[in-house]
Amino acid sequence: METVTAADDDELVHEAGEGYKVGLKKTVEQYVKLDDDDPSLRKWKESLGLPSGAMSGSIGAAGDNRKVIILRLELQIQGHETIVLDLDKPKALEELKSRPIVLKEGSHYKVRIRFRIQHEIITGLRYLQLVKRKGIRVDKSDEVCGSYSPNTLEKPYYEKTFIEEEAPSGLIARGSYNITSKFVDDDGTTHLLFTWTLNIKKEWD
DSSP, rough: OOOOOHHHHOOOOOOTTTTTTOOOOHHHHHHHHHTTTTTHHHHHHTTTTOOHHHHHBBBTTTTTTSSEEEEEEEETTTSSSEEEOOSSSTHHHHTTOOOOEETTTOOOEEEEEEEEOOSSSSSEEEEEEEETTTTTEEEEEEEEEEEEEBBBBSOOEEEEOOOEEEOOOSTTOOOEEEEEEEEEEEEEEEEEEEEEEEEEEEEEE
């Protein structure tokens, strides 16, 4: 299986709209203390699950400095069992190198991710995906995940499901595709970057 190259990483860059500027980073406590008299600000804070008072009950190991932890990536396939990539278990990314994912041609599927936020608010989280076949780019996607406050014991993770897609079909479309996946926020911080292989076949194995 191919590894992530500098060229792949350069291609997986979100192209922000003209005039877009990232706001000044704030801590959870600073966001909580922002003026509640502003209705739009209050609504935005509520969408993140931020209370009016002090923030409490957030989870996250003190020794784990990650801000975004991608727990799993799923392919929810119409008429077939869900394929799950468990990305948080030990050596998970290494195992992907020797375990190509098989998808029947013409299948309709949705990508769903499960992730956890810890230590601080993350704004503008995105999922970028680059698909290549025999070294040639055949597809690129840029999906918005959103902005999130740290998870709590009551809500230990978030999930995001993207729009339905259809796997290519036909003799020419069958074969192996190398996929590079990247999770990045609007500060430009990459939280996870990995590659995996998708095999399009005529029938399920």
